[in-house]
Amino acid sequence: MTETQTKTSGPEFRAAAGAIDGLRNDLMRDVLAYRPLPPLNPDGRLIRRLPEGLRKAAVWTPHALVLFAAFLVMMAGFSEWEFRLLMGLVPAIPVAMTLVRPVAAFWASILGTVLCAVLGSEGLWGPSAFMAQIVVLVVVAARTRPRTAAWMWLLILLFGVFLEGGDPSITAPLVTLSAFALLVVAVVQIRRDAEREVTVQRTVTAVERDRRTLLEERTTIARELHDVVAHHMSVVAIQAEAAPYRVENPPPELEQAFVTIRENAVAALTELRRVLGVVRAEDYEAPDAPQPTLAALDGLLDNVRETGLETEKVITGAVRELPQGVELSAYRIVQEALSNSLRHAPGASARVELGYVLGGLGLRVVNGPPRGLVKPSPGAGHGITGMRERVAMLNGEMTAGTTEDGGYEIAVFLPVPLSDGPEPRETAGTMADATGDADTVVVERGGGA
Numbered sequence: 001m002t003e004t005q006t007k008t009s010g011p012e013f014r015a016a017a018g019a020i021d022g023l024r025n026d027l028m029r030d031v032l033a034y035r036p037l038p039p040l041n042p043d044g045r046l047i048r049r050l051p052e053g054l055r056k057a058a059v060w061t062p063h064a065l066v067l068f069a070a071f072l073v074m075m076a077g078f079s080e081w082e083f084r085l086l087m088g089l090v091p092a093i094p095v096a097m098t099l100v101r102p103v104a105a106f107w108a109s110i111l112g113t114v115l116c117a118v119l120g121s122e123g124l125w126g127p128s129a130f131m132a133q134i135v136v137l138v139v140v141a142a143r144t145r146p147r148t149a150a151w152m153w154l155l156i157l158l159f160g161v162f163l164e165g166g167d168p169s170i171t172a173p174l175v176t177l178s179a180f181a182l183l184v185v186a187v188v189q190i191r192r193d194a195e196r197e198v199t200v201q202r203t204v205t206a207v208e209r210d211r212r213t214l215l216e217e218r219t220t221i222a223r224e225l226h227d228v229v230a231h232h233m234s235v236v237a238i239q240a241e242a243a244p245y246r247v248e249n250p251p252p253e254l255e256q257a258f259v260t261i262r263e264n265a266v267a268a269l270t271e272l273r274r275v276l277g278v279v280r281a282e283d284y285e286a287p288d289a290p291q292p293t294l295a296a297l298d299g300l301l302d303n304v305r306e307t308g309l310e311t312e313k314v315i316t317g318a319v320r321e322l323p324q325g326v327e328l329s330a331y332r333i334v335q336e337a338l339s340n341s342l343r344h345a346p347g348a349s350a351r352v353e354l355g356y357v358l359g360g361l362g363l364r365v366v367n368g369p370p371r372g373l374v375k376p377s378p379g380a381g382h383g384i385t386g387m388r389e390r391v392a393m394l395n396g397e398m399t400a401g402t403t404e405d406g407g408y409e410i411a412v413f414l415p416v417p418l419s420d421g422p423e424p425r426e427t428a429g430t431m432a433d434a435t436g437d438a439d440t441v442v443v444e445r446g447g448g449a
Contacts, residue, residue, distance in 0.1 A: 070095035077128030091132035293327035310349035317356030337365035347371035369406030
């Protein structure tokens with residue numbers, strides 16, 4: 001029938017045509033296709049609990065069950081004294097064929113049933129033919145899909161009624177038992193497909209959530225980077241414009257050099273705002289206050305102590321001003337690490353260590369195991385992701401993991417080129433010796449309120 005005739009026909013005719021196409025695709029196309037039954041997954045819930053030696057053999061359990069069923073069918077056929085070899089082998093062969101050619105095994109079982117009915121003396125559905133047909137239907141249905149199982153059941157019903165001259169009573173036991181068996185197989189298949197779909201959706205959701213979290217963290221970092229760099233570039237442009245007026249009778253070459261510096265600074269600032277400004281949301285407003293640095297770390301620790309977290313700060317090395325991006329990232333990492341301690345280790349104590357070394361800043365935040373009756377709050381790992389993004393932005397290194405006593409440790413190193421770091425400065429609480437050594441150690445402890 002042409003495509004035009006199918007479109008102009010009624011819905012009943014189109015439904016019938018679709019059903020015939022489904023029958024042809026499921027049971028008549030690629031009948032002899034080679035489709036071997038794959039072994040079970042060795043990482044399955046039941047198999048992975050077995051010892052290593054049994055696990056390798058357990059993956060072939062479905063194949064062993066099918067072959068055992070073929071053996072039982074063959075033994076059932078030996079009850080016939082005439083042609084006992086054929087009555088056993090003919091129904092057993094289609095059962096074994098389901099392991100490699102399931103659709104061909106279904107048609108072979110029908111032909112075997114006819115041959116057993118002609119040679120045997122127990123009618124159409126003798127013991128061997130009955131068992132073979134049930135096993136073939138179940139195995140083929142399990143290896144295909146529910147629609148194929150429905151087609152096979154309907155064909156068996158029509159086949160039995162036709163050969164028995166329109167009397168369905170002889171075929172009724174077979175179709176009734178096979179209907180229950182195929183229903184169980186269909187339910188198991190639908191449940192398995194649903195679980196697989198849920199697993200796929202969960203995986204996709206987890207990936208999307210991690211990707212969204214990563215983008216949010218990068219957006220936040222880009223905003224802060226925009227604020228920091230834009231501020232410094234604006235200062236460069238203003239100083240370059242005002243510098244010639246600070247010198248009496250500056251040479252033209254110097255004036256031109258400052259003009260060039262200002263033009264480059266303005267051009268760089270414009271390009272920076274064009275590239276990084278796109279990450280700003282429409283409702284995002286730049287903070288009026290300056291971005292926090294390590295100088296504001298004491299205030300952060302005081303706020304944390306008020307919540308009940310015992311904290312200790314240890315500073316080693318010569319304290320000095322670092323680039324603003326480094327100090328901001330270090331402050332945010334300490335802030336997030338302490339927040340994680342509050343959420344995931346209630347009742348524990350925390351220790352913040354800052355190490356000013358020649359090539360950068362070492363940072364370590366460690367907390368003990370949770371104590372008390374308050375249960376830790378679950379988390380999605382977004383804080384660790386944000387820390388890693390900040391460290392990667394500065395080409396630093398970071399490690400995070402549990403400690404031997406059940407606590408958690410975050411260790412970070414942020415490199416700072418020697419040319420980027422100003423001279424060391426004196427800070428309150430610095431314990432310097434009388435000889436004026438550059439290395440200092442500051443220890444501050446505080447308890448919960």
